[in-house]
Amino acid sequence: MAISRAIDELNDRIAAAVSWALLAAVLVCAANALIRYTFNASSNAWLEIQWYLFAAVFMLAAPHTLRRDEHVRIDVVVGRFSRRTQVWIDLFGFFLFLLPICCVILYYGIPFAYESVRSAEMSSNSGGLIVWPAKILVPVGFALMILQGVSEIIKRIEYLLGRLDERAFVKQAPTPQQEIDAIKQANRID
Numbered sequence: 041m042a043i044s045r046a047i048d049e050l051n052d053r054i055a056a057a058v059s060w061a062l063l064a065a066v067l068v069c070a071a072n073a074l075i076r077y078t079f080n081a082s083s084n085a086w087l088e089i090q091w092y093l094f095a096a097v098f099m100l101a102a103p104h105t106l107r108r109d110e111h112v113r114i115d116v117v118v119g120r121f122s123r124r125t126q127v128w129i130d131l132f133g134f135f136l137f138l139l140p141i142c143c144v145i146l147y148y149g150i151p152f153a154y155e156s157v158r159s160a161e162m163s164s165n166s167g168g169l170i171v172w173p174a175k176i177l178v179p180v181g182f183a184l185m186i187l188q189g190v191s192e193i194i195k196r197i198e199y200l201l202g203r204l205d206e207r208a209f210v211k212q213a214p215t216p217q218q219e220i221d222a223i224k225q226a227n228r229i230d
Contacts, residue, residue: 041198047191048107051184055104058097065093084165092174099181103188106138109211123206127196134189134196142186149179 068090076082105111118126155161156172163169198204 041194041204044191044194044198047187051103051107051188051191054184055101058100061093061096065090065097068093084163084167085169088163088165088169092169095174095177099177100184102181103184106185106188106192109209124200127199127206131193131196134193138189139186142182142189146179146182146186149182153179 068086072082072086072090075086118129121129153172153175156175161171161175163171192209195204195209199206199209
């Protein structure tokens with residue numbers, strides 16, 4: 041469990057840091073639109089910065105999304121099974137889909153990023169930026185996803201062995217109905 045906690049902490053910290061990239065992307069987008077429509081001027085570099093920031097948010101926060109159990113799944117089907125069966129389905133998915141796909145992408149992503157860094161690849165757009173920082177996000181993001189997958193496997197095995205409560209890996213976010221009830225409760229005047 042120490043390894044799992046360390047991986048979770050790493051991805052939590054990265055997600056917190058990269059959340060600022062989303063704010064930066066919004067500010068760059070707004071400033072770019074304002075300048076483009078006010079002064080009829082723009083730069084491909086500003087558009088590419090937006091793409092890079094969005095890529096950073098997506099690639100580096102995806103492992104945190106897995107940690108929070110916010111990834112896409114078919115809850116309508118899986119929700120009908122017992123918690124133990126759901127955990128077995130998760131383990132099956134992690135071993136059969138998540139880890140192999142992430143390993144394949146990491147295997148091909150490392151040379152992809154390395155070649156971009158080695159050649160100091162530049163954007164083909166006029167006024168574009170260097171490309172390698174965005175390409176490095178691919179292997180880094182998938183390496184973090186592999187680590188988080190390992191952490192999730194550890195937690196589910198610990199649960200199956202009776203040494204961990206399911207709250208360590210089950211989504212803690214309120215359901216839509218709970219949110220509606222909370223809003224109704226907050227708006228009641230007693």
